[in-house]
Amino acid sequence: MYNRIALCVALCALAGCASTPQRFFTLDMAPSAQRTGVNIEIQHIRVADPLLGKQLLIRKSPTELEYYAVGQWASQLDELLTEKFYAEFGPRTAGTPALHLSGWLQAFEQIDLPGGGAEAHIKLTLVFRDPVRSRTEPPLLEKTYELRAPAPAAEAAAVAETLSRGVEALAEQIVNDARSL
Numbered sequence: 001m002y003n004r005i006a007l008c009v010a011l012c013a014l015a016g017c018a019s020t021p022q023r024f025f026t027l028d029m030a031p032s033a034q035r036t037g038v039n040i041e042i043q044h045i046r047v048a049d050p051l052l053g054k055q056l057l058i059r060k061s062p063t064e065l066e067y068y069a070v071g072q073w074a075s076q077l078d079e080l081l082t083e084k085f086y087a088e089f090g091p092r093t094a095g096t097p098a099l100h101l102s103g104w105l106q107a108f109e110q111i112d113l114p115g116g117g118a119e120a121h122i123k124l125t126l127v128f129r130d131p132v133r134s135r136t137e138p139p140l141l142e143k144t145y146e147l148r149a150p151a152p153a154a155e156a157a158a159v160a161e162t163l164s165r166g167v168e169a170l171a172e173q174i175v176n177d178a179r180s181l
Helices: 003-019 077-089 156-179
Strands: 023-025 037-047 055-061 064-073 098-112 118-129 141-150
Touching: 023 156, 037 077, 037 141, 037 156, 055 156, 064 156, 077 156, 098 156, 118 156, 141 156
Parallel strands: 023 064, 037 098, 055 098
Antiparallel strands: 055 064, 098 118, 118 141
16 A cells, blocks of 8 residues: 555656756846837737736637646736836927826737747727827727738747747837827
């Protein structure tokens, strides 16, 4: 009896030693460019249900989702995006009015491609508002930003890096739109 218990304990301990350690990813928080002339204040970014956890999402097919078993974000996606956008939007410019930005993150994922390979996919709907105007008035702009970019490999680190670069590209579009308002 004791031999069986000892064998079970040894097998469990061995299985624990053989398991793959969890890997954590974040976005590159260094600004990719110097942007000035626009002040953007992020009010809130909602996140779609499949993205609420910290696991990196994989879209296996149009109807099947899964998550990396050992890859996850270091923080919630709304926190990571807010921090990254502030880094990308640059320092506030004195004397320039601020725009309020809120949005909904619908996709932040790896898409497995037929025949192999993967791409990073971001879809974010944003609403630009003038903080002086009433919230019952129509927004200055409501726009959906979407980006797909090939990942160098269908693995968590490569996809996280590609998503980070994708946020930088979207930030440039957002700043350009804000300047035109």
